[in-house]
Amino acid sequence: MAAYLVHHLDLAPQWQWLAFLGVALFQCGILLGIVLTAAGGFTWLERKVSGRIQDRLGPTRAGGRFGWLQALADGVKLITKEDLVPAEADAMLFRLAPYISFCASFAVYLALPFADGWVSQRLNTAVFFILAVAGLEVFGVILGGYASGSKWSLFGAMREAAQVVSYEVPLGLSAVVPVLVAGSMDLVTIGQMQQGWFTSWLIFHDPFTFLTFFVYLTCAVASVNRAPFDLAEAESELVAGFLTEYSGFRWSLFFMAEYASMTAVAGLAAILFFGGWNGPLPITEWLGLNAARGPAAGWAGDLLGSLNFLFKAFVGVTVMMWLRWTLPRLRIDQVMTVCLKYCIPLSATMFVGVVVWTYLLPGGLLLHPRLGEVGERTMGPEGASLDSPGQRPGYRPTLLAASPNGAQPRDANVARAPFQGSGVPKDTVSQGLRPGLSSRAPSGLSAGESTGVARKVAGTLRVPSALTRSVRSTTVIDSPILSVSNRARSGLKTRVDKPPAASSANVAQTVSGPPKEWSP
Amino acid sequence: MVMEKVDPSLVEFDVRTDEMLVNMGPQHPSTHGVLRLVLRTDGEVVSEVTPHIGYLHRCAEKIGEHVTPRQWIPYTDRMDYLAGMNMNLGWALTVEKLLGLAIPERGRHLRVIICELGRIANHLVAAGCYGLDLGSFTPFIYCFREREKILDLFELACGARLTYSYITVGGLVADVPRGWMEKCEAFLDQFEPVIAELHAVLTSNEIFIRRTAGVGAMSAEQAIDYGCTGPVLRGSGVSWDLRRDGEPRYTQMYEGYRFEVMAQVDGSYPKDEPYPPVPPAAVLGDSWHRFFVRMLEVVQSMKLVRQGIERYRRAPGPVGEPIKQNQKLPQGEAYLETEAPKGQMGFMVVGDGTAIPWRVRARSSSFCNLSVIGELCRGCLIADVPAVLGSLDIVLGEVDR
Numbered sequence: 047m048a049a050y051l052v053h054h055l056d057l058a059p060q061w062q063w064l065a066f067l068g069v070a071l072f073q074c075g076i077l078l079g080i081v082l083t084a085a086g087g088f089t090w091l092e093r094k095v096s097g098r099i100q101d102r103l104g105p106t107r108a109g110g111r112f113g114w115l116q117a118l119a120d121g122v123k124l125i126t127k128e129d130l131v132p133a134e135a136d137a138m139l140f141r142l143a144p145y146i147s148f149c150a151s152f153a154v155y156l157a158l159p160f161a162d163g164w165v166s167q168r169l170n171t172a173v174f175f176i177l178a179v180a181g182l183e184v185f186g187v188i189l190g191g192y193a194s195g196s197k198w199s200l201f202g203a204m205r206e207a208a209q210v211v212s213y214e215v216p217l218g219l220s221a222v223v224p225v226l227v228a229g230s231m232d233l234v235t236i237g238q239m240q241q242g243w244f245t246s247w248l249i250f251h252d253p254f255t256f257l258t259f260f261v262y263l264t265c266a267v268a269s270v271n272r273a274p275f276d277l278a279e280a281e282s283e284l285v286a287g288f289l290t291e292y293s294g295f296r297w298s299l300f301f302m303a304e305y306a307s308m309t310a311v312a313g314l315a316a317i318l319f320f321g322g323w324n325g326p327l328p329i330t331e332w333l334g335l336n337a338a339r340g341p342a343a344g345w346a347g348d349l350l351g352s353l354n355f356l357f358k359a360f361v362g363v364t365v366m367m368w369l370r371w372t373l374p375r376l377r378i379d380q381v382m383t384v385c386l387k388y389c390i391p392l393s394a395t396m397f398v399g400v401v402v403w404t405y406l407l408p409g410g411l412l413l414h415p416r417l418g419e420v421g422e423r424t425m426g427p428e429g430a431s432l433d434s435p436g437q438r439p440g441y442r443p444t445l446l447a448a449s450p451n452g453a454q455p456r457d458a459n460v461a462r463a464p465f466q467g468s469g470v471p472k473d474t475v476s477q478g479l480r481p482g483l484s485s486r487a488p489s490g491l492s493a494g495e496s497t498g499v500a501r502k503v504a505g506t507l508r509v510p511s512a513l514t515r516s517v518r519s520t521t522v523i524d525s526p527i528l529s530v531s532n533r534a535r536s537g538l539k540t541r542v543d544k545p546p547a548a549s550s551a552n553v554a555q556t557v558s559g560p561p562k563e564w565s566p
Numbered sequence: 567m568v569m570e571k572v573d574p575s576l577v578e579f580d581v582r583t584d585e586m587l588v589n590m591g592p593q594h595p596s597t598h599g600v601l602r603l604v605l606r607t608d609g610e611v612v613s614e615v616t617p618h619i620g621y622l623h624r625c626a627e628k629i630g631e632h633v634t635p636r637q638w639i640p641y642t643d644r645m646d647y648l649a650g651m652n653m654n655l656g657w658a659l660t661v662e663k664l665l666g667l668a669i670p671e672r673g674r675h676l677r678v679i680i681c682e683l684g685r686i687a688n689h690l691v692a693a694g695c696y697g698l699d700l701g702s703f704t705p706f707i708y709c710f711r712e713r714e715k716i717l718d719l720f721e722l723a724c725g726a727r728l729t730y731s732y733i734t735v736g737g738l739v740a741d742v743p744r745g746w747m748e749k750c751e752a753f754l755d756q757f758e759p760v761i762a763e764l765h766a767v768l769t770s771n772e773i774f775i776r777r778t779a780g781v782g783a784m785s786a787e788q789a790i791d792y793g794c795t796g797p798v799l800r801g802s803g804v805s806w807d808l809r810r811d812g813e814p815r816y817t818q819m820y821e822g823y824r825f826e827v828m829a830q831v832d833g834s835y836p837k838d839e840p841y842p843p844v845p846p847a848a849v850l851g852d853s854w855h856r857f858f859v860r861m862l863e864v865v866q867s868m869k870l871v872r873q874g875i876e877r878y879r880r881a882p883g884p885v886g887e888p889i890k891q892n893q894k895l896p897q898g899e900a901y902l903e904t905e906a907p908k909g910q911m912g913f914m915v916v917g918d919g920t921a922i923p924w925r926v927r928a929r930s931s932s933f934c935n936l937s938v939i940g941e942l943c944r945g946c947l948i949a950d951v952p953a954v955l956g957s958l959d960i961v962l963g964e965v966d967r
Contacts, residue, residue: 100707282596375701
């Protein structure tokens with residue numbers, strides 16, 4: 047989008063940062079809106095869910111029958127409350143801490159796709175980025191607990207430090223399992239791989255991913271400090287833990303951070319295990335809502351997909367609420383036992399198991415058409431690149447390379463412009479000015495056919511093509527900063543190259559060509 | 567050269583990490599009122615718990631020496647405010663003992679019904695709050711939902727929901743209104759399945775068992791040494807219940823009633839209504855057993871109420887006549903302990919020939935049950951302190967009086 051602005055406004059190189067800044071602020075605004083709405087909505091939902099579980103009504107007054115304005119009323123109440131800083135507190139850190147927590151859980155949404163291509167910044171290390179950034183939330187909590195000058199807050203911070211740091215390990219390990227199956231850390235790619243029927247969801251890929259999901263669920267609940275792992279704010283023990291001294295707006299920031307994190311881990315689970323924006327049945331394909339039928343249809347399909355994704359995240363959050371209002375709290379030693387004695391060995395076993403499984407049965411348990419065929423194909427004698435270093439047989443994404451006709455792939459999703467959702471017009475795309483893609487797709491791959499098939503293939507093939515040669519590609523850092531600076535340095539327009547008109551054969555050929563990770 | 571240790575405790579102190587004194591209470595969500603516990607902690611481990619009481623001291627005994635026995639009844643309500651009916655009963659029986667009063671049969675059975683309902687109401691609070699202490703909010707609401715129904719019955723009977731002053735010296739203030747017994751039976755019918763629900767969310771819940779089994783275990787000797795009574799004593803495996811083992815003036819109230827004293831003796835609880843099995847991790851006398859005893863007692867109380875209703879219907883006549891306000895108390899003293907829901911509640915009254923007692927004394931079960939907390943919490947984790955305290959089921963109004 048920024049590139050589009052730069053191109054069309056014809057900005058001088060020294061002013062191009064303005065376009066990027068504007069777009070960044072715009073995207074921040076959208077994301078903040080989504081996060082805040084989600085947090086508010088889930089606050090309301092939590093009250094309703096807990097109310098129903100506890101045989102009461104929950105909010106019924108604010109905003110009418112269902113109390114749907116309750117979150118707003120709560121927000122107004124919290125904001126108008128006095129902002130108290132205890133005399134004993136380290137005032138600066140005390141004030142700073144909520145923002146750290148909130149920013150960390152908010153920044154997660156930067157890399158979380160809501161539909162195919164509907165992502166603020168597509169990262170090829172999105173899973174890693176999300177886990178890393180979400181892990182930063184703990185600093186706010188520790189800081190807040192330490193700076194409060196209260197012993198209960200300190201206890202809460204200590205518990206949080208012990209708990210979250212421990213649970214990062216099994217959480218990462220269990221998130222790696224679907225990544226391993228998918229062969230990519232790019233959440234958009236992972237989501238695209240699970241299209242079709244629900245049998246292609248990664249949770250149904252094999253028994254290991256199925257079990258891994260439950261480990262992930264446990265660790266996710268623990269890492270966002272929800273009951274039964276809500277030790278850091280254990281009400282009956284630590285008064286309110288690290289939140290004891292917080293009030294008003296600062297308290298609500300922690301609160302929103304918690305809900306934002308919940309939604310984020312639920313969304314990550316939806317993409318990693320439950321097909322992301324793909325429904326259980328390929329309804330959008332039946333309806334023909336894909337980019338092959340034009341941008342409007344593609345957009346409608348993406349919209350339905352994002353609703354799908356949001357629904358899955360919503361279900362995940364509801365499950366967390368259900369757990370919270372059902373189970374008693376664990377003790378700190380039991381929390382650590384669950385992590386160190388059960389979750390880590392389990393997730394490590396799942397990791398090894400899924401490695402073996404993908405080696406032996408790459409198609410997955412239910413052998414859904416796409417992955418199964420890929421496995422056979424790559425395992426077959428024509429898989430000449432089997433000997434090459436870093437190549438694992440049965441590596442699924444090479445499907446596209448082996449696809450007999452790149453112009454008409456089996457899945458309609460592949461046949462769409464890669465950044466249809468991000469609003470990049472066709473002409474910009476054809477000129478190779480694709481934000482986020484330009485840095486990783488080799489320029490030779492940017493085929494400019496009107497359907498955009500080849501571009502799509504090039505985009506999705508980034509990882510597989512690299513992996514046929516080496517595993518380097520997975521470590522490519524596609525930081526927006528780097529892309530921007532590179533674009534700025536190279537003056538952008540100089541990078542516009544006319545790609546050769548790609549035929550299907552051409553695509554297949556370029557795919558198996560040498561990987562180009564960086565094309566400044 | 568061998569260095570001699572002058573004072574071994576000094577060296578031990580040197581290698582210790584920093585200890586921290588933490589005030590748990592008097593404003594704390596899980597100290598069940600205004601109890602202040604000073605915890606000496608080393609990280610999460612608690613090395614010492616010192617209870618500080620007196621925040622709810624209301625000079626109840628002193629006031630009792632300035633008002634007539636019937637005027638003091640509302641003060642007994644405010645001792646164990648979660649089981650006001652049973653407090654009323656203890657005081658009423660004591661004064662009746664001094665006066666040598668006997669009350670009619672109908673009143674006796676109505677007192678059994680009311681007191682056992684009060685016991686259920688109290689144990690519901692205990693169970694619900696215990697779930698809350700362990701971080702489980704929902705059972706609390708379930709318990710209070712049921713308790714509300716009992717309070718509705720009490721409200722029908724006497725107009726009050728918390729401080730009843732219903733049972734009084736000489737009987738009860740009034741008979742229950744017509745149709746009350748049917749309502750009570752309807753409540754019991756609908757309450758029975760709820761007990762299984764509570765067992766499911768608490769007693770048999772895996773996390774609940776892990777949080778309570780083996781935590782704060784107290785031997786029978788220790789319980790007797792500290793003067794623990796009620797479910798706390800029975801949780802340690804002592805089959806002792808004043809309704810069965812008390813003095814005649816109290817036990818004759820329960821004459822002809824069938825019920826079990828729920829305590830694990832010789833490795834098992836009395837065979838009765840089906841109840842969940844004792845988990846292997848539970849140790850006799852731990853928090854789980856104390857909680858479990860209360861849950862079993864609820865069933866026994868329900869049986870008692872059913873029997874009481876049946877007997878009440880067969881007993882015509884008045885429920886008793888409250889004594890006159892200016893009724894002179896004879897010279898002498900009387901002391902009586904009753905089995906209140908939280909333990910043995912003892913009242914003493916000394917009369918000097920006037921209408922106002924010369925001395926009033928209340929022996930609180932919660933006070934004795936609380937005194938053991940320092941012993942039980944030594945070396946446990948911070949999270950265990952509410953777990954143990956909740957299992958003792960104290961109420962500060964009664965501790966401080």
